[in-house]
Amino acid sequence: MLFTLISFTAVSCLGPFHLTSNLLTWNKTVGGKFVNELVFFSLWIIPAYEVSIILDAIVINTIDF
Numbered sequence: 608m609l610f611t612l613i614s615f616t617a618v619s620c621l622g623p624f625h626l627t628s629n630l631l632t633w634n635k636t637v638g639g640k641f642v643n644e645l646v647f648f649s650l651w652i653i654p655a656y657e658v659s660i661i662l663d664a665i666v667i668n669t670i671d672f
Contacts, residue, residue, distance in 0.1 A: 622633060627660050627663050
């Protein structure tokens with residue numbers, strides 16, 4: 608079942624991942640490199656990056672396709 612789910616979501620058309628890119632771009636503008644690293648780890652622990660990648664892969668990139 609997991610293989611079937613992956614085969615439907617892992618098609619050869621790769622989208623631009625705008626939501627995740629915008630999140631990473633925002634993180635780069637927060638402050639210096641130490642502040643960026645703290646924000647990165649904070650957003651990683653909260654699962655903001657994971658949620659943005661899932662939303663990009665399943666919803667937003669599908670709409671763009």
